[in-house]
Amino acid sequence: MTDSTVRPRSFQEIILRLQAYWAGQGCAILQPYDMEVGAGTFHPATTLRSLGSQPWAAAYVQPSRRPTDGRYGENPNRLQHYYQYQVLIKPSPPDLQDLYLGSLAAIGIDAALHDIRFVEDDWESPTLGAWGLGWEVWCDGMEVSQFTYFQQVGGHDCHPVSGELTYGLERLAMYVLGVDHVMDMPFNDPGAPIPLSYGDVFRQTEEEYSRFNFDVADTTVLLRHFEEAEAECAAILGQEETDPKTAKRIVMAHPAYDQCIKASHIFNLLDARGVISVTERQAYIGRVRALARACADAFVRTGAGGQAA
C-alpha cells in the first residue's frame, strides 16, 4: 500500500492511490467504458448494475465529456473532457461514509487539518430516470465528491440500495496538489525523465474539441444519429428473447444500452451547438429517458439483473 502520509505528487498518483485503496476495500477495479459518456454514472457498471438483487462492488476511472463546458483549455477549472472516479457498492455498506473518508486520507487529505462536511445534495438524472439522496462532500468549502444512495434507476426502485461515490478528479487533484490552473497540474511525477503536465496532455485536445463542439459538429448528421440510435435501441429490445441460433435466452440489455449512451451524448453535443430550444430540450431528455427505462426493464430480465435463467 502507498504511504498516505506522503503527499501525492501528480494527477496520476492520486488516481493510482484511489485504485489501490478501493481495491483494498474489495472492489473490482474496472476500466473505463469504451464509449463517450457525460459522467461515470453512465457506465453500465453503475447504471445497469445498480438494478436487480445481485451484490456488486466496482470502482473505475471514467473519462467524461460535457461539450458545453469546453473553454478552449483557457479556463483554470473547466474542461469539456475530464475524469471522474466512480465507486458503486451494492448493497451500500453501513460504514460507507468511513470508507469514503479513508479514501480521502489515502490521497493525503488529513481530516485533522481539513474541514470535511456532508452537505445535502439530492441527485437526479432526468435522462436516466434516476434519483437518489445524499450529499456533496465539501473539503474546506470545496465540493470534492458526490455521495449518493440510489433510490431509483431507469424507473425501477433500487432493492437493495447501491451507494455511489463520484470524485471529480481534476478538481480534487488540483486541491491536493495545490495547483491553481488545471493545465499546470503535473500529470506524471514532476521528477520523471519526461515530466508532463495536464496541459501537455490535454491543452491541444481541449482547443480542438471546443471548436468542434461549439461550431463545427454537423447538426444534421447528429440529429440523424440521434434518431438512428433511438431506433436501434428499440430494434434490439424488440428481438425475441430466445436466440434462434443458440436457442438460449439472451436479452440484449447491454447492446441496447449502448444506443442509449450514444443518444445521450449526441443530445449533449446538439445542446452545445445551441440548436435545442428550451421546450425541445425537455422532449429530448424524455426520449433518452425512455431508452434508459427500456434498457433497465431489459436488464432486470437478465441473469446479472437477478432473474434466474
Next chain:
Amino acid sequence: MPDLLIELFSEEIPARMQGKAADDLKRLMTDALVDAGLTYAGAAAFSTPRRLTLAVHGLLATSPTTREERKGPRVDAPDKAIEGFLRGAGVSRDALEIRDEKKGQVYFATITRPGRPAADIVAEELEKVIRNFPWPKSMRWGAGSLRWVRPLHSILCILTDDGGEAQVVEMELDGIRAGDVTRGHRFMAPEPFSVTSFEDYEAKLKRANVVLDAAERRAMIWQEATNQAFASGLEVVEDRGLLAEVAGLVEWPVVLMGRIDEDFLGLPPEVLQTSMKEHQKFFSVRNPKSGRIERFVTVANVETADHGATILAGNQKVLAARLSDAKFFWENDLRIVRERGLEGMAEGLRDVTFHNKLGSQADRVKRIAALAREIAPLVGADASLAEQAAQVAKADLESEMVGEFPELQGLMGRYYAKAAGLAPEVAAACEEHYKPLGPGDAVPAAPVSVAVALADKIDMLTGFWAIDEKPTGSKDPYALRRAALGVIRMVMEGDLRLPLDRFIDAQLLRQKIKLNRDEASDDEIDTLEEILDEIAHHGVFGAAFEAVLDRLHGRDRTPETGNGSLIHEVGAAMPDLSDDLLAFLHDRLKVHLRDEGLRHDVIDACLAMPNNDDLTLLVHRARALGDFLKTDDGENLLQGFKRANNILTQAEEKDGVEYSFGADDKFAETEEEKALFITLFEADVKIAEALKTEDFAGAMSAMAALRAPIDAFFDAVQVNVENAVIRRNRLNLLSRIRHICLQAADLTRVEG
C-alpha cells in the same frame, strides 16, 4: 419519576430539515406517550447534523391501571352468547358477577387493565414514530427496508430513575438495537461512550465536541462572528436564514474570518454577497464606512492544530476561483454594454423561448414596450423613456452574471443600464419592473418603473389568457395570480386612473397577432394592426373592430371577414377573453379588499357600475359604500330603497311593463307624496353634482337625506290604489327613487 432520553443517530441530516424534525419527534413521541397513559412534566428536543434528541422528564414509571365494567347477557341466555361475551371481555366465567336488573339477572364483567412499565410503552411507541416519521423526503439504504432521512446508525433510549440509575429500553428496529451509547464529533471525538441521563449526555457530548442545542450553536456563531468583525472595525451582514443553515451544518462551530482579494472588491456588493452565500455559505463582512463587502466569515466544523489556517486558506482559494468567475462575467457584461449598449445585450433574447406558443423573450419585450408607451402618459411617465426602459429591462437575462446567479436579475440590469449611460429612470425600471415580487414586497413608485411593471404583468396575463392557460385551483405555474395582484396593488397604492379595458384589449390583440402571424395573410395582419391602433382612440376592442370593418368596405384589397375567417374569429373571441380576464382581476381585487374588511356584496354592488375597469374608481366607490352602510342613515336608506324597489319590481312583473318615466307631481295627493317629489328633485341635483366629482360619500349622504321622506311616504300613502292613473304615477315615483339610489352603486346587490 423517571426521565426519558432518546437519541436517533444518523448520517448527516439536511440542515433545512433539522429544526422541524426535532419538533416532530417531540410532538409525536409525547402525544403517543400521553395517549398510552404516560404523562410527563416537561420535554425538549434538539438536533445536530447527525442526531435528533428528545429529553422527557418526570415521566410516569408505569401507566395507571384501568378498570372497565361491561354489561353482558342475561343469566338464562344461551351458552353461545355467554361464551362470546367472555371472549370479548377476556375474563373467565367465575369472574363474572350477577346483578338483578329490571329484565332479570344479568352478568357483569369487570375488565382490569394493569398498568404497563414505561419502558414497554416507550419501546412500542418509539418504533411507530420512527417508522412513520414525517420526513419531507426519506430513503432506504443497504438491503433493509427501514426509511429514514439518511441511514440511521444507532438508537439511544434510556430511562433514568430518581436515583440516577439508567435502564436501557429494550427494542430493536431492522437490526438496530437500542442502547445507552452514542458518539461525539465525527473527527474530534469519534469514540463511542455511554450515558446515564440527559445531563450526563449533554455534558459528555460537549466534552466530545458536540454542541447539542442549535440555538446555542447559532448564538456562538453570531457572537464570535460579530466579535471578530468588530475587532477589525467591520460588521457582519445579518442573514438569519444563512445563520440557521450554517448552524445545521456543524456540531462544533469554529468561526473563521477571511479576506477577499483586492481584485474582487470592485464587484457590486450584491454579487459578492450572493456568490459567497449561495456557493460557500459565507457571511459577508462589511466596512460600515464605505458600505463595501471586504471580508467573509466561514464556519468550520472542526478545531485544528493550525487554528484553521489550512481550512481558511482552502476556503479563500475556492472563493477566489468563484469570484474570478463572477469578475469575468461582470467584465464581459460591462464590455458588451459599453460597446453595444444594453440593446446589444438584449439581442440574444430573440433566441430565448418565453413560451412555445407566445414566442421568444424578444417578442415579449416588443409587446411590453408598445404597451408601456401607451400606459406611460396615464401614470405620469414620459412615453419614450417608458418604451426605452421596457426594451432593455430584460436585457440582463442575457448577461453572464444573471446566467450564473438568476436571483440577481433586475439588479444587474440596473448596474448595466447605468454603465450603458442610460437615464436613471430607465436603470431603475430595469430593477423595479419585476416588483412587487410578493404580497410583502413594495410596489414601484417611479412613473417609468410603474409603466413598465404594469405592461410586463398585463402582457403575462393576456398572453396566458390568449392561449387558455389560466390558473386553476392550486395550479398557477406562471404565477398569474401574483401578476394580477401586482397590477391591483400598483393601481391602488399609486391611486392610478387607468382604463384597464383598453390596455387589456390592446395587449390581447397583440398576443392574437403574434399567435397568428405565421399562418395569417399580410392583409389580415394589417387589418388586425389597424384595429390595434384604433383601440387607443375608441378605448375598447369592440368599437375599434366595428370602425375598421366599416372602413374596409371602401377598399380594394381586404381580407376575408366572414364566418370562419381569422378576422371574424378574433372579433368573436376577443370580448369574452377580455371580460374573463377583467373578471379575474376583479376576483383578485375582492380577495385583496376582503383583507381590508370590505364585504363581497359591497364590492359586487360597485362592480355592477360602469367603468369598473378603473380599479381606483371602483375601490373609492366600494370604500364609500362600505362606510355608508355602517351608519344608521345607510342602513335605513338601504331598507327604504329595498321597500320601494320590491313594490316596484312586483308591480312591473305583474303588469309586464317597466315604470321608468313620467312621475308627475300634479297627481300627488298627500303632503308626504308632495314632499317626496321635492326632496327627490333636490337630491337628484346634489347627487349628480357629487358624482361628477366622484364624491361618492357626498352622493351617498345626499341619498341618506331621502330616508325620512321615503319613510313618511310609505307610512302615509298606499301605492297600489284602485285609481290606475294615481297608481301608475306612484310607481313611476318609486322608479325615480330607484334610479337615484342606483346612481352610486347597485344597491340591489347589497345583502340584508
